Amino acid sequence: MDMKLDGGGLSPFRNFTRSEWAALRADTPQPLRPEEIARLQGLNDRLSMAEIEEIYLPLSRLLSMYVGAAQKLFRAMQKFLGPEENGKMPYIIGVAGSVAVGKSTTSRVLQALLARWPNTPKVALVTTDGFLLPNAVLQQEGLMGRKGFPESYDLPALLHFLSDIKAGRRPVRAPLYSHFHYDVKPNEMAEVDQPDILIVEGLNVLQTSRPPKDGKGIPFVSDFFDFKIYIDADETILERWYVERFMRLRETAFRDPAAYFHRYADISDAEADATARGIWRTINLVNLRDNILPTRQRADLILRKGGDHEIEAVALRKL
Ligand SMILES: Nc1ncnc2c1ncn2[C@@H]1O[C@H](COP(=O)(O)OP(=O)(O)O)[C@@H](O)[C@H]1O
Numbered sequence: 001m002d003m004k005l006d007g008g009g010l011s012p013f014r015n016f017t018r019s020e021w022a023a024l025r026a027d028t029p030q031p032l033r034p035e036e037i038a039r040l041q042g043l044n045d046r047l048s049m050a051e052i053e054e055i056y057l058p059l060s061r062l063l064s065m066y067v068g069a070a071q072k073l074f075r076a077m078q079k080f081l082g083p084e085e086n087g088k089m090p091y092i093i094g095v096a097g098s099v100a101v102g103k104s105t106t107s108r109v110l111q112a113l114l115a116r117w118p119n120t121p122k123v124a125l126v127t128t129d130g131f132l133l134p135n136a137v138l139q140q141e142g143l144m145g146r147k148g149f150p151e152s153y154d155l156p157a158l159l160h161f162l163s164d165i166k167a168g169r170r171p172v173r174a175p176l177y178s179h180f181h182y183d184v185k186p187n188e189m190a191e192v193d194q195p196d197i198l199i200v201e202g203l204n205v206l207q208t209s210r211p212p213k214d215g216k217g218i219p220f221v222s223d224f225f226d227f228k229i230y231i232d233a234d235e236t237i238l239e240r241w242y243v244e245r246f247m248r249l250r251e252t253a254f255r256d257p258a259a260y261f262h263r264y265a266d267i268s269d270a271e272a273d274a275t276a277r278g279i280w281r282t283i284n285l286v287n288l289r290d291n292i293l294p295t296r297q298r299a300d301l302i303l304r305k306g307g308d309h310e311i312e313a314v315a316l317r318k319l
Pocket residue numbers: 044046047048051097098099100101102103104105106241244245308309310
């Protein structure tokens with residue numbers, strides 16, 4: 001695979017073809033009951049069983065081993081520090097990649113699969129869009145065309161949230177985003193109550209912080225992640241997925257007069273296509289090139305997708 005990661009023989013990644021990766025499932029039994037498979041496919045009607053078995057099962061096997069090792073290390077530290085040291089430290093997995101690459105879908109599949117392992121029954125999922133600044137603030141600051149860029153997030157709030165989770169506090173609340181209203185929800189929060197694993201999905205999870213204004217070091221968002229996944233696909237494919245999703249939403253959610261994008265429900269197909277491509281090229285593609293793709297190298301695992309969302313290659317960090 002050509003992920004342009006190789007610096008000669010010095011690549012920190014080990015590369016796998018799809019079939020090499022699938023073989024790493026070893027003898028992991030397919031752990032899902034028929035109703036769970038139905039629920040997973042309900043998440044996404046185009047997600048195939050082959051994809052779950054050949055890609056996501058081996059990945060859940062690997063992650064469950066990593067989590068088990070981290071849990072052991074944490075217990076050793078508690079033993080060392082003495083009987084007062086109790087509590088739990090959730091294992092945090094970051095899922096990064098472009099808008100429309102499939103972060104939500106992959107995260108929900110992983111959540112269902114990981115919860116089937118005996119040492120990680122409680123798996124929570126949070127998306128970083130809840131940490132976007134409200135539209136009122138973005139408008140005031142002239143940032144409505146920069147949604148998803150580093151400056152459009154309440155970074156201190158996200159860092160605070162991650163640090164509370166890592167400290168084992170409970171419960172920790174996370175703000176929520178509504179794609180329907182295209183804004184953060186003013187009065188609704190999600191509660192994360194000491195899960196075994198927390199999956200955090202978003203464009204920005206592998207980013208390093210902006211340089212601190214006061215000269216004091218602040219942590220990077222990525223510092224809080226135990227394992228970082230980057231989902232990768234070519235720009236032309238991503239544009240197609242973005243436009244397809246936009247056109248589908250036009251037939252469904254945008255029909256509702258309360259939807260932020262309702263005005264696009266009744267324009268012609270050609271106009272809608274041009275609108276979606278415009279948003280893609282002026283916002284999401286720029287963000288991909290400037291702020292998202294440069295973080296790929298920092299991942300522990302890169303899943304490389306082909307045009308039908310099938311994973312065609314995998315790179316796993318070995319150093
Ligand atoms: N594994 C997959 N198989 C088939 N379709 C997928 C898969 N992952 C995502 N999709 C489709 O691609 C589009 C973008 O996926 P989504 O998970 O919403 O992306 P993101 O969260 O990265 O913006 C959606 O239309 C979704 O249905």
